Amino acid sequence: MFEKVLVANRGEIALRVIRACKELGIRTLAVYSEADVDSLHVQLADESICIGAAPSTESYLKIDRIMSAAEIGDVDAIHPGYGFLAENPHFAEVCESCNIKFIGPSSQAMQAMGDKNAARAAARKVGVPVTPGSDGIVETESDAIKIAKKIGYPVMIKASAGGGGRGMRVAHNEPSLQSAFHSARHEAEKAFANDQVYLEKLIINPHHVEFQIVADSHGHMVHLGERDCSIQRRNQKVIEECPSPLMTPSLRKKMGHAALKLAKSVGYENAGTIEFLVDQDRHFYFIEMNTRIQVEHTITEEVYGCDLVKEQIRIAAGEPLSEHVAHATPRLHAIECRINAEDPAKDFRPTPGRIEFYYAPGGRGVRIDSHVYTGYSVPSYYDSLIAKIITVGATRINAIDRMRRALDEYYITGIKTTVPFHAAIMRNGEFRAGNYDTGFIERVMSSGKLDLISPPIRLHE
Amino acid sequence: MEPKDIKEIKTIIDLMKKNELSVFEIEKEGFRLKLQRGSSGQAAAGALLPIAVPSKAATTAPEAASASPKPIESVPLKEIVSPMVGTFYRAASPDGSPFVDVGKTVTEETVVCIIEAMKVMNEIKAETSGVIAEIVVENGKPVQFGQVLFRIR
Numbered sequence: 001m002f003e004k005v006l007v008a009n010r011g012e013i014a015l016r017v018i019r020a021c022k023e024l025g026i027r028t029l030a031v032y033s034e035a036d037v038d039s040l041h042v043q044l045a046d047e048s049i050c051i052g053a054a055p056s057t058e059s060y061l062k063i064d065r066i067m068s069a070a071e072i073g074d075v076d077a078i079h080p081g082y083g084f085l086a087e088n089p090h091f092a093e094v095c096e097s098c099n100i101k102f103i104g105p106s107s108q109a110m111q112a113m114g115d116k117n118a119a120r121a122a123a124r125k126v127g128v129p130v131t132p133g134s135d136g137i138v139e140t141e142s143d144a145i146k147i148a149k150k151i152g153y154p155v156m157i158k159a160s161a162g163g164g165g166r167g168m169r170v171a172h173n174e175p176s177l178q179s180a181f182h183s184a185r186h187e188a189e190k191a192f193a194n195d196q197v198y199l200e201k202l203i204i205n206p207h208h209v210e211f212q213i214v215a216d217s218h219g220h221m222v223h224l225g226e227r228d229c230s231i232q233r234r235n236q237k238v239i240e241e242c243p244s245p246l247m248t249p250s251l252r253k254k255m256g257h258a259a260l261k262l263a264k265s266v267g268y269e270n271a272g273t274i275e276f277l278v279d280q281d282r283h284f285y286f287i288e289m290n291t292r293i294q295v296e297h298t299i300t301e302e303v304y305g306c307d308l309v310k311e312q313i314r315i316a317a318g319e320p321l322s323e324h325v326a327h328a329t330p331r332l333h334a335i336e337c338r339i340n341a342e343d344p345a346k347d348f349r350p351t352p353g354r355i356e357f358y359y360a361p362g363g364r365g366v367r368i369d370s371h372v373y374t375g376y377s378v379p380s381y382y383d384s385l386i387a388k389i390i391t392v393g394a395t396r397i398n399a400i401d402r403m404r405r406a407l408d409e410y411y412i413t414g415i416k417t418t419v420p421f422h423a424a425i426m427r428n429g430e431f432r433a434g435n436y437d438t439g440f441i442e443r444v445m446s447s448g449k450l451d452l453i454s455p456p457i458r459l460h461e
Numbered sequence: 462m463e464p465k466d467i468k469e470i471k472t473i474i475d476l477m478k479k480n481e482l483s484v485f486e487i488e489k490e491g492f493r494l495k496l497q498r499g500s501s502g503q504a505a506a507g508a509l510l511p512i513a514v515p516s517k518a519a520t521t522a523p524e525a526a527s528a529s530p531k532p533i534e535s536v537p538l539k540e541i542v543s544p545m546v547g548t549f550y551r552a553a554s555p556d557g558s559p560f561v562d563v564g565k566t567v568t569e570e571t572v573v574c575i576i577e578a579m580k581v582m583n584e585i586k587a588e589t590s591g592v593i594a595e596i597v598v599e600n601g602k603p604v605q606f607g608q609v610l611f612r613i614r
Contacts, residue, residue, distance in 0.1 A: 034606075034607060049546060049603075049606075050546075050605040050606045050607050050608070051546055051605070051606050052606045053606075059606075064545075064578065064579065065545060065546045065578075065606065067578075067579055068545065068546040068547050068578040068579055069546050069605075071578070071579060072546065072547070072548065072603040098579075
């Protein structure tokens with residue numbers, strides 16, 4: 001087992017990794033930017049090293065400084081969290097060449113799945129269904145038009161180097177395809193330094209269902225069921241639940257089998273997630289694979305009774321899959337709401353600033369993964385996620401009602417947060433009935449019928 | 462020293478404070494006076510420091526000192542901070558002589574130390590000018606981004 005791990009991340013996931021390490025008796029080294037001096041995870045880590053100025057490009061993305069810190073700190077392994085360098089094959093490679101274990105898949109597996117178009121090809125190769133689309137990169141406008149004619153409008157133009165909801169454009173007909181094709185390539189070049197795009201049929205209002213897989217270095221791989229992440233705003237997930245309301249045992253079997261086949265074909269190790277779209281007729285299509293631990297890993301943990309981050313560390317240290325993970329079965333329902341420092345009344349405008357008072361809910365079946373506290377200043381340099389609240393219940397409705405109850409206790413002042421937005425969704429009829437898809441948030445917001453619900457309490461500050 | 466002189470000296474001290482001057486020196490027939498605004502460690506901070514004065518002035522100098530105005534704040538020292546993460550070395554090689562010592566005058570281009578990272582020796586320049594007042598980090602110790610390495614007067 002490792003003696004010391006460097007946590008190459010910040011915020012709630014850095015705290016999550018440190019907690020897992022502490023429970024395993026592993027010493028931790030936190031690297032942080034000047035904006036994160038007062039961060040909770042920095043204080044809880046056994047050692048900490050400042051690696052640069054606030055902007056990510058000057059700190060959390062500086063591979064040389066992180067490796068320098070790893071060298072000084074004499075660490076055995078690095079956990080990259082999610083985002084930042086977590087899916088950077090070059091970083092994984094550097095770790096490998098420095099003999100420091102990267103807690104995740106190999107750089108080759110990461111590379112194979114990181115290129116979204118190559119991942120589609122890998123899926124086709126092993127017979128995993130993909131969304132109808134181009135057979136590879138679309139080079140010219142005329143090619144795009146030909147393919148679109150074949151698969152039928154509307155189509156999506158997607159950047160091969162994109163992912164995570166970025167670098168996508170929709171075209172409903174030929175004239176709009178012509179302009180969208182060129183602007184998509186232009187955007188991709190700017191955002192990812194790679195203008196390669198491919199085409200996919202746009203599936204109207206699908207469910208986004210992803211499968212969690214875990215594999216050790218001894219060839220043993222299992223899936224831990226699915227998560228439904230259809231509740232999204234501008235292609236960013238806001239609410240996730242496990243299991244998916246539209247899942248049936250036979251569909252789960254088919255999709256789980258497909259996920260394992262694909263991950264095995266690239267020799268995947270450690271934790272990863274295979275994302276699918278499921279249409280109204282319960283046809284599923286592979287869209288992309290995330291070669292890292294995800295934000296919403298928490299709900300799988302609650303339903304399948306495991307600690308995925310600890311399992312990541314164990315796997316990286318060469319241990320076989322834990323018994324309880326290898327034979328995990330789903331019990332209970334879990335929901336996660338992502339609490340962001342954003343103002344839902346003002347089009348979710350980011351609200352960095354000082355949290356004047358913070359009181360988190362508790363009680364049975366409530367889990368909070370958060371790095372914030374009273375007096376903490378949310379910096380403006382990074383993403384706006386300040387907390388994840390997860391509730392567990394015997395049934396789906398139990399979990400929803402528990403979330404509704406807990407959100408009414410979640411008292412945060414000084415900045416606006418999305419707590420009132422989530423509180424409203426928990427009361428929404430369509431959501432409660434499980435009748436939603438990726439178009440749900442858009443519909444509910446534009447209908448103007450969503451009344452934000454703030455906690456009814458007023459605490460003495 | 463006559464009361465008139467003391468008044469003049471007090472005026473000079475006030476002017477020095479107002480204009481943030483740290484040293485004032487004057488030499489007139491038979492009389493030389495140097496006033497220096499104290500930095501830490503100087504017991505006579507803010508007081509008059511007559512260097513060479515006629516005997517008449519010398520006997521009254523202590524009184525002038527005790528009648529000096531309230532202590533003047535010391536001039537803050539400039540800092541050279543680490544631009545990277547690594548190990549701090551004062552010399553180019555284990556048995557080499559240090560790049561700088563306390564008292565050494567540096568310019569922007571003066572190499573003041575080496576920070577080693579991943580087996581690469583990086584020469585760190587002062588990027589400011591002045592005199593080394595303090596070497597803050599011990600040789601061979603790890604440093605982080607932004608950590609103070611030297612203080613410069």
